[in-house]
Amino acid sequence: MPDEPSENISGGPGGGGQTTAFEAADPSSATRAEVVVDRLGDRYWRKAYGGQGGFECLVRTILSQNTSDKASQPAHDTLMARYGGSSDLAESLAAADREELVDAIRSAGLYNQKSKLIIGVAEEVLADFGSEGDFDRYVREASPSAVRSRLLEMKGVGPKTADCVLLFAGGRGGIFPVDTHVHRISRRLGLAPADADHEAVREYLERDVPAEKCGFGHTAMIQFGREFCTARKPACLDGPEACPMADVCEQVGVSPETGDVVDPSEAVKSD
Incomplete structure (x- = not known):
């Protein structure tokens, strides 16, 4: 895979969409997926997408x-x-x-x-x-x-x-595209079953994230995957203080104690 750019093309000031205010949910009553997306929005961006040809x-x-x-x-x-x-x-x-x-x-x-x-x-x-x-x-x-x-x-x-x-x-709400970053991160965090395929992950995220937050949830989660939750060396291997999602992550397939990192589906098979 070629080197990733520092920012995905759909996020940040030059990535299209409109910067939009979305109210963060009360963590005590929100789904964990919404809590994660709200936190991603605080770190990266909250945008409403649509308008491309x-x-x-x-x-x-x-x-x-x-x-x-x-x-x-x-x-x-x-x-x-x-x-x-x-x-x-x-x-x-x-x-x-x-x-x-x-x-x-x-x-x-x-x-x-x-x-x-x-x-x-x-x-x-x-x-x-x-x-x-x-x-x-x-x-x-x-x-x-x-x-x-x-x-x-x-x-x-x-x-x-x-x-x-x-x-x-289309600018459609409730659409949460699942790429390789979203697929990996959602299962590591425990937002979807460890053995869920891309379509199953999409169904869980679209069920648990409010429709208006799915778009920026997708782009911001990709950015999080590039900066923190990489495929081979997630930040949590350096300790919980290294990852802003440590307190809401189940670390499926990641063992900070041994440094081992496997796909979440492999972790389930080994249990």
Whole structure:
């Protein structure tokens, strides 16, 4: 995995969305997941997302698959500079020469596969919706369940990609995309069962975090995963004072006493 940037592209002052005040819950009556998200908001940001173009967001998220923001952001910028000048990005990409598209997105990795997927979704959007604008409107206005189901029918679009489009383009509340950081952290903290897959983690988080807090919960948890709860060396190995979540974490799969760190699902198997 390429080095992560210091800040994920959806957080902080330059990451899109609108800084918004959300009231912190009373810890004595809130779910532990909401307590965690409130604390993440205190440390990083509280934002309301939405407003990105649905098709552009879809393309951006495909570029981000299996790589970091540091690698995918330049690919997105080059793609937009080359193909985004027309009124309809989907038309430009559907008609793109694949080798030229490969050259534009090379920094994102898996460029042969991703170029095929991007051209494919562009063709599908035009065939089924007529234009990029009509697709964007569908993402904003149709029911979230219908949009998610339709996106999942597209080749190369998985649950995390579909949820990111719903969140960042559709501005839908109650959507908590689960990437590798969110999947790891939620199970380490004990917010979801240790053996839960990505979809099960999403269901637990969307059940236990208020709808309006899911968006910044997602982006801030990613940042927490980069700074503190990394895959191989979580901060708690240096002692409870090193991690701001120590008092609400079950440390599933992490043993500060021995320094051992395993995936939470492996910890359950060894019990």
